[in-house]
Amino acid sequence: MSASRVNNIIKKITAHNSKRLYSVLSILWIVLLVISIFAFSKPLSIEEQGIKNNIVQKTTFDYEVDLLPSLLHPGGGTVTPEGPIFTKITRAINLSINTQVLSDKPVTVEGTRRIICRLIAENLWEHDYFLRDTQEFNLSGTDNSLSGGLISIPIEQILGFFDRVQEEISAYPDGYTIKIILQLTGVIRDGDQEIPIDSSPELTFRLSNQTLELVGEREFVSETPIYENRIIHSTFNIMGKAIAIKNIRIIPISILLLLTIYLALGYGYRFYEQRSIQSELERILKRYSKRLTYLKSNPDAAERMVLDLKSFDDIIRISEDRDLPILSFHEKEDSAIFYVIDNSIIYSYSPEEIAADREISSVIGSDLSYAR
Numbered sequence: 001m002s003a004s005r006v007n008n009i010i011k012k013i014t015a016h017n018s019k020r021l022y023s024v025l026s027i028l029w030i031v032l033l034v035i036s037i038f039a040f041s042k043p044l045s046i047e048e049q050g051i052k053n054n055i056v057q058k059t060t061f062d063y064e065v066d067l068l069p070s071l072l073h074p075g076g077g078t079v080t081p082e083g084p085i086f087t088k089i090t091r092a093i094n095l096s097i098n099t100q101v102l103s104d105k106p107v108t109v110e111g112t113r114r115i116i117c118r119l120i121a122e123n124l125w126e127h128d129y130f131l132r133d134t135q136e137f138n139l140s141g142t143d144n145s146l147s148g149g150l151i152s153i154p155i156e157q158i159l160g161f162f163d164r165v166q167e168e169i170s171a172y173p174d175g176y177t178i179k180i181i182l183q184l185t186g187v188i189r190d191g192d193q194e195i196p197i198d199s200s201p202e203l204t205f206r207l208s209n210q211t212l213e214l215v216g217e218r219e220f221v222s223e224t225p226i227y228e229n230r231i232i233h234s235t236f237n238i239m240g241k242a243i244a245i246k247n248i249r250i251i252p253i254s255i256l257l258l259l260t261i262y263l264a265l266g267y268g269y270r271f272y273e274q275r276s277i278q279s280e281l282e283r284i285l286k287r288y289s290k291r292l293t294y295l296k297s298n299p300d301a302a303e304r305m306v307l308d309l310k311s312f313d314d315i316i317r318i319s320e321d322r323d324l325p326i327l328s329f330h331e332k333e334d335s336a337i338f339y340v341i342d343n344s345i346i347y348s349y350s351p352e353e354i355a356a357d358r359e360i361s362s363v364i365g366s367d368l369s370y371a372r
Contacts, residue, residue: 025263032256039248045233052228053190056102059182059201059220066091066152085155085205085212093153093212095203097182099146101139103190110138111186111197113146117153118181119161121173127161131180146184153180155212162207176207177215195224280351281336284312288326291319292338295329299339301346309349315340318347 069076070089078094085093101109115132131151139146162176180203188195201220205212235242285292309315318340319326327339340347 022263022266025259029256029259029263032252032259035248035252036256039245039252042234042245044246044249045231048230048232049227050230051225053103053105053107053226055107055188055190055195055224055226057099057188057198057222057224058102059097059099059198061095061097061180061201061203061218063093063095063203065093087155087159087207087210087212090155090212092155095151095153095180096147096149097151097180099182099184099201101144101146101188101197103142103188105190106141107144108138108140108189109144109146109186109197110136110189111184112136114183115151116179116181116183117158118179119158120177120179121162121165121171122175122177124169124171124173125165127165137186151180153178159207178205178207178212179203190226193226195226198222280312281334284338284351285336288316291326292328293325295327295339298329298337299327299341299346304341304344304346306346306348309347312338312349315347315349318342 064078064080065085066078067073067076068089068091072086073079073089076089097115099113101107112134113132113136114130114134116128117131119127119129131153137146158178166172182201184197184199186197188197198220202216203218204215206215234245237243309318315326315338318324322340322342324340324342327341328336329339330336335350337348337350
C-alpha cells in the first residue's frame with residue numbers, strides 16, 4: 001500500500017472530528033488508563049486463611065465420697081465434699097469421668113480409652129493398677145461424648161496397700177499421692193485432617209495427716225481451630241456494584257487499545273501535516289542559509305510582474321543563471337517567501353502549504369523559459 005493511499009485513509013478517519021471531540025476522547029483515554037493501571041496493580045485473587053472448624057476437647061472429673069457413720073456425718077452415706085476428705089471415715093470415692101469432643105461441623109472420633117489409678121510414694125516408688133480396661137470407641141457428629149460410668153476407688157484398700165509396702169521396704173516417704181489418669185489414644189478426623197486426642201487428663205489427691213486433698217483442676221479443656229485457605233476474587237466497586245477485577249482488566253483495556261489506535265492515528269496525522277509544512281522550509285534554510293539575503297519587508301511589486309515558481313530549485317537555477325542573489329522574507333517564524341528580482345520581474349517561491357494561502361498570479365514549471 002502506497003504512502004499516499006495510507007495518508008488518504010488516515011485523512012478520512014480524522015477528517016470529521018473536531019478539537020472538542022478529541023479533547024473528550026483524550027479525557028476518556030486518561031480515565032481508562034487509570035482504571036487499567038489500578039486493575040493490573042491489584043491481584044486477581046487473594047488467598048486468605050479462615051477457620052474451617054473449631055474443635056473443643058473437654059474432660060470433667062466429678063466425684064462423691066462414701067462415708068462411714070461418724071460424729072460429723074451420723075448417717076454416713078454419699079456426700080459431695082467441699083473440702084478435705086477424712087480417710088478414717090471414708091469407705092470409697094465414687095468417680096465419674098466424662099469426655100466430650102465438640103465441634104462446629106461434624107467430625108469422627110476414634111481410639112481407645114482406659115482408666116488408671118497411680119499410687120505414688122514421693123521420691124520412693126510408684127504403682128499402677130487399672131480401674132477400667134482398654135475400651136475402643138468410634139463416634140461421629142458435633143457432640144461426641146465418652147462416659148465411662150461410675151468408678152469406685154476403695155480408699156480403705158489403698159491405705160492398707162501403702163501401709164503394707166511401707167512395712168515391707170522399711171522406708172518412709174515424704175507423702176503419698178493418688179492420681180486417677182484417663183488414658184486416651186486416637187484421633188479426631190475432619191475430612192483429610194487429623195488431630196490427636198488429648199491423651200492424659202488426670203485427677204490428683206495428696207494424702208497427708210489422714211486427709212485427702214484435691215490438687216490441681218477437675219476440668220480440662222483444649223481448643224483446636226482447623227484452618228483452610230480460601231481464594232477470594234478481587235473486586236472493584238462501581239456505583240455500589242462489585243465488579244470482578246478480571247472483567248475490569250478485559251473490558252477497559254480493550255476499549256483503551258482501540259481508543260489509543262484511534263487517537264494515535266488522529267494526532268499522528270495532525271503531527272504529520274504540521275511537520276510536512278515546516279519540513280521543506282527547514283531543509284531550505286539548513287542547506288542554503290549562506291546564500292540567502294534576508295529582507296525586513298516584502299519587495300515593492302509596483303509596476304513589476306510577480307511570477308510564483310513551482311519549486312525552490314527554479315529559484316536556484318534563475319539565481320545562478322542571472323547571477324542574482326536569493327532574497328528571503330520571513331512573514332513569521334514558520335513561514336518564508338524567497339525572491340529573485342530581475343529588473344521588472346520578481347520571481348518568488350514559498351513552500352507549497354504557505355503558497356496555498358496566497359493569491360497566485362501565474363505558475364512557471366521546471367521547464368521555465370525566459371529571456372536571457
